[in-house]
Amino acid sequence: MPLLVKICGLSTRETLDVALEGGADMVGFVFFPPSPRHISLETARELGKQAKGRAVKVALTVDADDATIENIIETLRPDILQLHGKETTARLRDLKQKFGLPLMKALPVETAADLAPLPGYAGVADRILFDARAPKDATRPGGLGAPFDWHVLENLDLALPYMVSGGLNAENVTEAVRVTRAGGVDVSSGVERTPGVKDPELIRAFIRAARATQELMVR
Numbered sequence: 001m002p003l004l005v006k007i008c009g010l011s012t013r014e015t016l017d018v019a020l021e022g023g024a025d026m027v028g029f030v031f032f033p034p035s036p037r038h039i040s041l042e043t044a045r046e047l048g049k050q051a052k053g054r055a056v057k058v059a060l061t062v063d064a065d066d067a068t069i070e071n072i073i074e075t076l077r078p079d080i081l082q083l084h085g086k087e088t089t090a091r092l093r094d095l096k097q098k099f100g101l102p103l104m105k106a107l108p109v110e111t112a113a114d115l116a117p118l119p120g121y122a123g124v125a126d127r128i129l130f131d132a133r134a135p136k137d138a139t140r141p142g143g144l145g146a147p148f149d150w151h152v153l154e155n156l157d158l159a160l161p162y163m164v165s166g167g168l169n170a171e172n173v174t175e176a177v178r179v180t181r182a183g184g185v186d187v188s189s190g191v192e193r194t195p196g197v198k199d200p201e202l203i204r205a206f207i208r209a210a211r212a213t214q215e216l217m218v219r
Ligand SMILES: O=C(O)c1ccccc1NCC(=O)[C@H](O)[C@H](O)COP(=O)(O)O
Pocket: 008, 009, 030, 032, 035, 036, 037, 060, 062, 084, 129, 131, 140, 141, 142, 143, 144, 145, 146, 165, 166, 167, 168, 186, 187, 188, 189, 190
């Protein structure tokens, strides 16, 4: 299975193009006003058209209400919703029924105890994204460029596809995949100059490193 590469937090036509040209499988757009990567619905419409048919479009929200999600769907036309808040399994069921889109639930990880909710989510989510647990005083629950201890996932036996994220970059992505055996990798801070400002060369380098990882794994 090819390793899925997701570049998250894209907010300009130029950097989206770099990710698409570089061969990203998934491109993520953040809808969370406190984030430096938050995009307006107007920008979502524009970037959504640009990415259409070229990569899987992921809409990232944090405990968003139905009206917000409806507006995002109408403008971005995402292929999948990434739920990065405290959404419960009941909320996931509700979202599935209302919007009919595949769901990727982000699970914050610090210790093995954080994997306890997995069986519940496995019944309703289409994919799990393991991300580093944000500090209590953080202004956002992800996109902080901090890794978690990947060994927590070492013996994971999950039927659902999963991705790993949190502090990945071109230098550590191979080790993250080796330890976690994740089917996909997701990056935001590791391809930025400063929070919210993507760097074309870092995007290209990350995608190259992830592809090289994939080749190492199949040997
Ligand atoms: O990126 C944000 O600002 C953000 C805000 C609120 C929730 C999640 C957010 N980002 C998550 C991601 O971009 C990725 O899914 C992943 O966590 C990678 O983050 P990073 O550690 O910055 O590479």
